Amino acid sequence: MTSPEDTPRDDIAPAALAPDGASLPFWRAKPMSAMSATEWESLCDGCGRCCLVKLEDEDTGQVAYTDVACRLLDADTCRCSDYERRSEIVSDCVRLTPEGVAELNWLPPTCAYRLVGEGKDLPFWHPLVSGDAGSVAAAGITVSGKVAGSENEFGLFELVDHIVAWPVRWPRGAKGGVKAGTKGAPGTTRRRRPKADEQKA
Template sequence: MQNKEELPFWQQKTLQEMTDTEWESLCDGCGKCCLVKLQDPDTDEIVDTDVSCKLLDLGTCQCSNYPQRHKYVPDCIKLTADNIEELNFMPPTCAYRLLLEGEDLPWWHPLVSGDPELVHAVGVSCLDRIVPETEVEDADLEDHIVEWPQDPSPPRPWIRYGDS
């Protein structure tokens, strides 16, 4: 059994106890939180689209101007330990949401795998599957509703055929 000090920070600390650097490192870079969401006025259901914020870099799924994003996108929500519980539009694979719900980080998360590109390689991110909001009229947003895949299965332990 590991001592608490041997555990990674996200297993030792609450979201409120994390440093700014630790907090920021929880982002897996999937880009899904930067997509336009639609809310049904009757049911309040929130659905995803494949339409990205104008600041999302389509080649990396990272904000192209993260430090000044609120200047260019005033309704961009700053995710904090105090508001994560209220943000029910965050994807189910989101590290902030998972930790809030008492889950651990998935195997493909950069902090677990050590590979920031794995989130894209396994299909969790929206890389190569989105269009910028500057190319979509508001009236056409309903045509862009999508369901993103959930957490993929762990990698299979493949062995070479014929080996035992």
């Protein structure tokens, strides 16, 4: 049986809404653990934010985003260039699961998996609501045009200079439509953040 996170994004039907005869869209009608593989994958809006390299402070556990992308991310399309084999190629690629979403407190606040897991509805620009994949970029959610480069172009200590705050913020005017709902992936990379004494070494 194919698990939700193993379904290729190319197989996702646009604007997949509610099961036949249901009055609510699937993300409000059922928990994430009960979603089909297609429903689970369609929650991903393709913004690319989770595919930005992140640095984690070993002492505090705090995670900081950078504007450097995973080497598999196409910064123009905001899609993984080898989605099916991403975990084989990128050893620290995190595969989202219904059970693991609640534990990943570093997911962007705009992330549909996080929103649905918190019992909130999807925003107006999400493709499942708008029916248009282009609405994500139009709302300023995607990483397109904001990426400094691929992780292959930077050393570990250089990443510290690329820490940014925008991936964990809502763009102006993009928050409309998020509200309480019925509680209910993409890969993402994370790196250890160098300690102060290491940076000086």
